[in-house]
Amino acid sequence: MAVNGGQSLTSTGGSLVFGGTLDSANRSALNLTADDALQVTGAVGGTGPLGVLTISTGGTATFTQAVTVSSLVETAAGDVTTFHGTLVADGSGGLQLTGNGFVFEQAVTASAGTIALADSQADGTIRFASPATVTAAAGFTQTGGATFLVPATITVTHGPITFGTVATLPTGTATITTDGKITMAGLQGATTALIMSSGTGAMVVGLPNGTAQQTINVASLKVDKAASATMYGTVKGRGSALAASAIDSPLRGAPWYINNTPWGPTDTVSQVAATVVARVPVPSTPGVNSLFSGTVTSAGITPDTLAAYAAPQVLTTSGGINGIIGANAQPSVLTEEGAANQTTTR
DSSP, rough: OOOSEEEEEEEESSOOOOOSSSSOSSSEEEEEESSOEEOOOOSSSSOOOOEEEEEEEOOEEEOOSOEEEEEEEEEOOOSEEOSSOOOEEEEEEEEEEEESSSEEEEOOESSSSEEEEOOOEEEEEEEOOOEEEEEEEOOOOEEEEEEEESEEEEEEEEEEESSSSOOOOOOOEEEEEEOEEESHHHHHHEEEEEEEEEESSEEEEEEETOOOSSSSEEEEESOOOSEEEEEEEEETBBBBGGGGGGOOOSEEEEEEETTTESSSSSOOOOOOOOOOOOOOOOOOOOOOHHHHHHOOOOOOOOOOGGGGGGGBBBBESSSOOTSSSSTOOOOOOOEETTTTTEEEOO
């Protein structure tokens, strides 16, 4: 179907179904309204891009192949809008979509404008296929819904990136770059190596008193440029102040913060060990003073000091132990083993 001049097609109480292509030789505008579903099987703008394409449906909206327009405006949808092919808007109007959930299976590009997605359903889902890319000249914003699955690559030339719903990153490597402010309610990717840059803009990710989802949680984070950063969450499994040392970035100290801690190395103690120093032990063989004073301390590591004389035997006594120690002792002799005829008397 060739569109020449501004055209409008409306289905009252039913659906609009196009089995072939939609093209325009002069960038004509097309307005499609259906009380039920909208389905376009062929490519849109494949040989002649349309001007402004405006759609509104009471049910689903499905584009089976690529869509190329100056700009795309969706004002309402009663169900999910799905783009199976690439989606390109090369005019300043960009992509302005409001609906009940979105699915993008290929690359999405607004080469001269912005991308704005608004999910009017509280429990709606916006899903980009993992290998898909998002490219915009002037910004990328998302609002509404409950689930937001972002692609591996998001690139904005100059402008903000704003996610009003907690975003989930794909597994593997993901890149989010712009020259403008990045604001995200939360960014979840425990198995994702994230590369992020905001150029001359600030980074604000997570909420200081938010839920576990309203944080940043990534396997690794590399940041080359950012005017400032305020983040809350976990990097490389490290939370609290330790997350600051896990960020791979030449940026250090204020004004780049995560969990209220400046980025960079933190002073930490890798291991704490307890050491118990024993008290001065009693010698295993007591000195002479102990023998003749009759006083042997129980402190130390030897439970029975005098037992040293028993095994191995080094001295034998005559008259018993009570006769050789103490102030009133009257020992007769101390005999050295192996020298019976040598005696020592007191």
